[in-house]
Amino acid sequence: MAATPDKSRPSPALLEVRDVTKSFGAVAAVQGVSFSLFPGEAHALVGENGAGKSTIVKMLAGVHRPDTGSLAVSGTEADFAGPADAKAAGIAVIYQEPTLFPDLSVAENIAMGNQPLTRLRQIDRKAMHSNATRLFARLGVHIDPDRPARGLSIADQQLVEIAKALSSEAHVLIMDEPTAALSGVEVDRLFAVTRALRDEGAAIMFISHRFEEITALCQRITIMRDGKHVCTELVADLSVDDMIRRMVGRDLSTLFPKQDTEAGETVLEVEGLGREGVFRDISFTVRAGEIVALAGLVGAGRSEVMQAVFGVDKYDTGSVRFLGKPLKAGSPRAAMAAGMALVPEDRRQQGLVMELSVERNVTLPRSRALARLGLLFGAAERREATTWTQQLQTKLGRLSDPVGTLSGGNQQKVVLAKWLATNPKLLIVDEPTRGIDVGTKAEVHRLMSSLAARGLAVVMVSSELPEVLGMADRIIVLREGHVAAQLTRAEATEESVMYAAMGQQVTP
Amino acid sequence: MTAALATPATSPARRIVGGLVKTRELGIILALVALVVYTAASNPRFLSGQSIRDILLNTAILAVMAAGQAVVVITRNIDLSVGSVLGLSAFTVASMMSANPGLPMVAALAVGLAVGGVAGLLNGVLVRYGRVPALVVTLGTLYMFRGVTYSWAGGQQVNADELPRHFLTFANDSILGIPWLVLIALVVVGGVSLLMRNYRVGRELYAMGSSPQAAELAGIKVARNLLGAFIVSGALAGLAGVLFAARFGTVDAAAGTGLELNVVAAVVVGGVAVFGGSGTVWGAGLGALLLTVIGSSLTVLDIDQFWQQAIIGALIILAICADRLVAVRIARSLRKKDSHV
Numbered sequence: 001m002a003a004t005p006d007k008s009r010p011s012p013a014l015l016e017v018r019d020v021t022k023s024f025g026a027v028a029a030v031q032g033v034s035f036s037l038f039p040g041e042a043h044a045l046v047g048e049n050g051a052g053k054s055t056i057v058k059m060l061a062g063v064h065r066p067d068t069g070s071l072a073v074s075g076t077e078a079d080f081a082g083p084a085d086a087k088a089a090g091i092a093v094i095y096q097e098p099t100l101f102p103d104l105s106v107a108e109n110i111a112m113g114n115q116p117l118t119r120l121r122q123i124d125r126k127a128m129h130s131n132a133t134r135l136f137a138r139l140g141v142h143i144d145p146d147r148p149a150r151g152l153s154i155a156d157q158q159l160v161e162i163a164k165a166l167s168s169e170a171h172v173l174i175m176d177e178p179t180a181a182l183s184g185v186e187v188d189r190l191f192a193v194t195r196a197l198r199d200e201g202a203a204i205m206f207i208s209h210r211f212e213e214i215t216a217l218c219q220r221i222t223i224m225r226d227g228k229h230v231c232t233e234l235v236a237d238l239s240v241d242d243m244i245r246r247m248v249g250r251d252l253s254t255l256f257p258k259q260d261t262e263a264g265e266t267v268l269e270v271e272g273l274g275r276e277g278v279f280r281d282i283s284f285t286v287r288a289g290e291i292v293a294l295a296g297l298v299g300a301g302r303s304e305v306m307q308a309v310f311g312v313d314k315y316d317t318g319s320v321r322f323l324g325k326p327l328k329a330g331s332p333r334a335a336m337a338a339g340m341a342l343v344p345e346d347r348r349q350q351g352l353v354m355e356l357s358v359e360r361n362v363t364l365p366r367s368r369a370l371a372r373l374g375l376l377f378g379a380a381e382r383r384e385a386t387t388w389t390q391q392l393q394t395k396l397g398r399l400s401d402p403v404g405t406l407s408g409g410n411q412q413k414v415v416l417a418k419w420l421a422t423n424p425k426l427l428i429v430d431e432p433t434r435g436i437d438v439g440t441k442a443e444v445h446r447l448m449s450s451l452a453a454r455g456l457a458v459v460m461v462s463s464e465l466p467e468v469l470g471m472a473d474r475i476i477v478l479r480e481g482h483v484a485a486q487l488t489r490a491e492a493t494e495e496s497v498m499y500a501a502m503g504q505q506v507t508p
Numbered sequence: 509m510t511a512a513l514a515t516p517a518t519s520p521a522r523r524i525v526g527g528l529v530k531t532r533e534l535g536i537i538l539a540l541v542a543l544v545v546y547t548a549a550s551n552p553r554f555l556s557g558q559s560i561r562d563i564l565l566n567t568a569i570l571a572v573m574a575a576g577q578a579v580v581v582i583t584r585n586i587d588l589s590v591g592s593v594l595g596l597s598a599f600t601v602a603s604m605m606s607a608n609p610g611l612p613m614v615a616a617l618a619v620g621l622a623v624g625g626v627a628g629l630l631n632g633v634l635v636r637y638g639r640v641p642a643l644v645v646t647l648g649t650l651y652m653f654r655g656v657t658y659s660w661a662g663g664q665q666v667n668a669d670e671l672p673r674h675f676l677t678f679a680n681d682s683i684l685g686i687p688w689l690v691l692i693a694l695v696v697v698g699g700v701s702l703l704m705r706n707y708r709v710g711r712e713l714y715a716m717g718s719s720p721q722a723a724e725l726a727g728i729k730v731a732r733n734l735l736g737a738f739i740v741s742g743a744l745a746g747l748a749g750v751l752f753a754a755r756f757g758t759v760d761a762a763a764g765t766g767l768e769l770n771v772v773a774a775v776v777v778g779g780v781a782v783f784g785g786s787g788t789v790w791g792a793g794l795g796a797l798l799l800t801v802i803g804s805s806l807t808v809l810d811i812d813q814f815w816q817q818a819i820i821g822a823l824i825i826l827a828i829c830a831d832r833l834v835a836v837r838i839a840r841s842l843r844k845k846d847s848h849v
Contacts, residue, residue, distance in 0.1 A: 061725070084727030099722035101715045103785035112715055112726055115708055122706040 012075050014039050014203040015060070015091065015172045020069030022055050029055040032069070033229040035222045037172060037203035042194065044214040044235065045207045047224035047247055048439050053207055056224075057176050060205075061093040062086030087113065091172045092165030096180060098157035102150035107132035109149050110164045135163040139193050155186035162193060173197065174205045179213055180434075183299075191217055209436075211240045223247055247439075259449050263473070264288030266324075267426050267457040270309060273318035278304050279481035282318070286426065291448065291458040293472035295465070296501045300478040302461045303345060306428050310342045311335045323425065336365065341419035345430035345461075352415060354404035358396055359385035361403050362417045388417035392447060409440030416447070427451065430461045445471055465494055477501050533779060535830065536794045540801060547805035554808045561687065563797075563804050565679070565755065568693035569748045571796040573767070574774040575700045576744030578792035579737045581775050582704065584717040584784025585642035587738060589631060590745040590771055592653035594764035597623045597749025599657050602666035602759040609672035616675060616750050624746015625739050627653060632738030636731050650768065654761075661761035668757030679755040689751055696744060697793035704789050713737060717784025773820055774799050777827045798823075 013036035022030045030052040037043050047053050058064045059071065062080035071078050073089045080086045086093075100109050107128050108115075116127035132145035141159050143152070149160065158178055165173055175194070179187045194217065198204050206218055214221060215235055223230040223246045230246050238246075266287050274280040279301040286292045294302040308315040311332040320327045328334040332342075352361050359378075362385040385399050392413045396406055403414055412432070419427065432448065433441040448471065452458050462468050468475055475492050477485040477500040485500035548554045573590050580587045597620045605616055627649070634645040668676060681688050704710035712733055716723040723730055753759050778795025780787025799820060806816045 062727070063725070082727060083725050084729070087727045093725075095725070099719065099725050101718035101722055101785070103718040103781075104711070104714060108711060112711065113708075113728065115711065117708075121708075123708065123711065 013037060013072075014074060016072040016075075017056070017060075018070050018072060020056075020059060020066040020071070022052075022059060022064060022067050029227050030059075030066075031227045033224065033227075034069075035229070035232050037205055039171070039201045039203055040198060041220060042198050042204040042206055042218040044218040044221040045205055045224065046209075046214065046221060046243065047230075051224040051247070052227040053224060054176065055227075057093060057095075057174055057207070060086065060091055060172075060174055062091075084113075087168060087170075090168075090170045091174065092161075092168060092170035093174045094158060094161045094165070094176065094178055096177045098154065098161055100149040100152070100157055100160060103148060105146050106143055106149055106152070106160055107145035109160055110135065110145075110167050112164070114168055131167060132163065135166050138166070139163060141189070141193075153186075155182050155190065158182075158190060159193070162197075166197075170202070172203045172205070174207075176207045177209070178206075179208060179210065187213070211243060214243075215240070259453050261289040261453050261473075263290045264455060267322065268309070268459070269321040270305075271319050271321070273305065273308060273315050273320065275304070275308060275313070275315045275317075279308075279478070280317075281482055282478075284476050284483070284486065286457045286459055288425070288455045288457050289452050290473045291452050291460060291471055293468040293475045294459065294461045294478060295463075295468045295475055295497050296478035296484070300501065301481040302478050303430050305478070306342065306430065306459060306461055309335075310340060310428060312342070336422065339423070339425035340428065341422055341424035341426070342428040343415050343419055343430060343432065345434065352403050352411060352418075355402055357400045358389065358394075358403055358406070358414055359399040361414055362388055362421055365418060365422050384421055385417070388421050389414070392417050392420075393443060407440075409436035409444070412436055412440070412444060413447075416444070420451070424456070426457045426459065428459045428461075431463065432460060433462075433464065433467060441467075465497060468492075468497065469494065533788065533791045533794060536778065536791065536798055540794070540798055543798075543801055543805055547808055551808050554805065559804070559808075563800055564690045565687060566804070567797045567800040568687075568689040569751050569755070570767075570770060570774055570800060571693045571793045572696050572744050572748045572751065573771045574778065574792040574796045575697045575789050576741035577771045577775045578778070578780050578787065578789045579700060579704065579713060580642070580741045581772075581780050581782065582717045582784055582787060583713050583734060583737050584720065585635060585734070585737070586646060586772065586782075587628070587631060587642065587741045587745075588646040588768045588772070589627065589649040589653055590741060590748075591764040591767035591769075592650045592657070593624050593627045593742055593745035594749040594752055594767060595761065596627065596653045596657045597746035598753040598759045598763045599661055599666070599749075599761060601750050602671060602753045605672055605675050605753075606666050606670040611672075613674060613678050616754075617747065620746040620750035621743045622746070624749065625743040627746070628739040628742020629735060631742060632735035635738065636734050654765070658761040663761075665758060665760035666753075671753075671757060675754055676757055679751070689755065692747070692751065693793075696747070697790055700740070700744075701789040701793075709733060709736070714785055718786075770799065771796075773824050777823050779827065779831070781831055782828070 015037040017033060017035050019032050019034050020030060021028070021032055033052070033056065035043070045053050045056065055064065059066050059080075062083045062085050065080065071080070073091075078085075078089055080089070101112070104112070110132050111123075111128045116124040116131065118124045129145050136143055136145070136159075139159060139162065141156075143156055143160065149157065152160065162173070173194075178190060182190065191213075194204060194206075206214070208214055218235050220232060221235050221238065221243065222232040223243065225247060264287055266285050268286040270285070271283050273282040282305055284292070294306065296302050304313060307313045309320050311328070311330050311334060314330045320329070322335075322338050322340065325338075327338060335342075353364070356364075359381045363381045382399060389396065389399070394406075394410050394413045394417065396410060403411060406414065416429075429448070433444055436444070445467070448458055448460070460468075460471060462471075469492055472492070473489055475485075475487045475489075475497060476483055477487065477497055479501055485496070487496060487500070544554070553559060573594070577587055577590060600623050601616045601620050604619060605611060631642070631646055631649055634640055634649075635642045638645065679687070679689055683691060686694075704713065712723070712728045715726065715728060716730055716733060720730075749764070752763060756763075774795035775787075775792045776782060776795070777798060778787070778792035780792055802819060802823075803816055806813075806819070
């Protein structure tokens, strides 16, 4: 991003990763990985969770040092003692969770570390402000440089991070799952900005779980599995199936394996549910052994409906009947006691206590039932936790490890274990596989399917169409707070769901 | 999202945000004015030259310490050892001056700064490299420094008649009608404010307090800056020790006991957020002035000492509630901005 690339010379690699290895204790996170980033290239780095992508990112960012092997910037070997060195070498990292300073202004966030100075070495606020304005103009976005970073949407925070990278004249931009929390429009805007930078000669490393984004943005792809380098190829030469096969090391023909089940008695009846300004006139039923998907665009009110059913939010009109009996409104406690379980979308914030051990987390909703005379004994917790983590094939070191140390997919399994331990009759899962890798995704799907086969009723809120189509017995499509369509599995196709979600007529 | 921000329609929202931020210091000034006017109305002697001089002299020592404390609090830490550092420094300097009456005042100031700086360095090293929260470290060193002073003093005290004249008159001497003590406090508060506002290192300290993890990832020299912040706080407490010795003349091992709480109170009342990242050093200086004026005016109004404590306590709670309120209102006005689209 410094200058326009010199097209006359063959461009050397801006950044080379040469046979690097990194271990943490006994765990070899990265073993002998090599690849190069060239100017004007967007390079995808993919792999399942735990494949070692984050470790690579942290080595490039100067947070970790490789045990063996080396990094080279523009052909010269580089040894980063800390993030400051990586920054000085022209490498900018945009982390999954943006790292801005909420109390400081946007302009200050951008300038941090290389603020323009006056002759007295004081910070030149005017220049800082105009720099920020100029960068935003170049990116084609409108963010007030004087506002504090606190309260910016994730998408805007990422744009500020990109502006930061531009201001530090970075040539290499590393983006670690930047789109995970963005809506479609925001992704488009981010991609437009990223493409422009790429075309100006920057090298971009793009990490994502979404293949359509990779094919849309990247020229080359490096695939990692279990800390090892699998291959580096042109994106155009690989089909999505090829990519998945190489990431997982096996065929995933059974990506969405919903078993056919006999639907049993009606478990949940929602009748005319409405909430001022959020959703209206929502009616549907869920029967035992069924998986019902709530589909629709972001903002259609899917999560809000299920939160109202569960009692987290209130509703103004309508009723909820559970197992034939009316359910008290606005009381998650009553819903839980009746046999409902809700796995929230944001598992880090709402689903788990990161500092507590795996076993504590699993048994949390049941601590009262497990306690003897009001005391909670470790052995009872462990027994319960062992049962469920084994059933869900959770990969973990010890049950006493904090949940925060597990990978995203395994955290999701712990959340599931936690609620399944309560023996619910109805399981509500909000975005069950967001942010988890392909292999774990399949396991979560298999698990949900087998739970349904055992007679559990499942309501799944999901934005991923293939998941909705593969898993659900019935699909309820919401649009702008009302039911746009109810489709059976046979009727549902990618087109029919999308048409309903976007308010178009279904053309048979 | 932010498309609306570029249009002039949103500038009022921005002004509101800016205004709210400024209200913190403005609020203190208003409170000060109200208090002074009320007290002076019931007792005009409150505004006499001597009374004002006393208030400023009393504020000076607290303000010097508050400036250092503000720096530490902005980094999301705290330094509870400052009262003990003041005691150690005051006793060291008083002993030195009584033993060598020929030493100039500059030497006394330098030794005070050095003693405090070393104490601050120790705090910083324990916080950074011991990975112990500052609250715990400085609570420990609070007792440690005090214990050292006690065992060294062994029940002795340095009396005013043992100290050289030029040392004692320093507190009351004036230049252009401004007492040295007040001048030093003004220079310290002004200098540290400038450093925190206009220099890179100052903004890095704010950044560290605003988001410690992001500061590490941004390549800020966190260790160096943190040690620096604790050294500044310690050194200024050491400087305050010299001023204390010069002003009161009699120094024993208990000098400055409990003062750390007044200092923290001044900083919090002055609008520095306890969770770091925001607030100003001159706000902390104003906080020190407000606490001192409250003390004096309650005496003038003949109100029980007990109430003075209760009022300071209420002020601290009020200050924290105000912080919260401002934060909520800013968040709301920012959300409103976002919902324009």
